[in-house]
Amino acid sequence: MAAEMEKYLPWAQKMVDFLNASPTAYHAVDSVKKELNKAGFEHLKETEVWDLKPNGRYYFTRNQSTIAAFALEATGNQETEQRW
Numbered sequence: 001m002a003a004e005m006e007k008y009l010p011w012a013q014k015m016v017d018f019l020n021a022s023p024t025a026y027h028a029v030d031s032v033k034k035e036l037n038k039a040g041f042e043h044l045k046e047t048e049v050w051d052l053k054p055n056g057r058y059y060f061t062r063n064q065s066t067i068a069a070f071a072l073e074a075t076g077n078q079e080t081e082q083r084w
Helices: 001-006 009-023 027-036
Strands: 040-045 055-061 066-071
Touching: 009 027, 027 040, 027 055, 027 066
Parallel strands: 040 055
Antiparallel strands: 055 066
């Protein structure tokens, strides 16, 4: 069982490092924003009209203490795409 658990240690260490670097919600949001930017997500502003594209990857924040990220599928069918 110990060998089984060892495969999760790198992930667990990353989580511990994230928690140690994020003592507040503001720190956590900032850390997540950096990771999302590195992963190619686009930052959206709630006060602007969003130009969402198929296969797009986006995130927005509120009050620097909340973050939401999402990715869109490429359906090619505008009738089935959700409009925001």
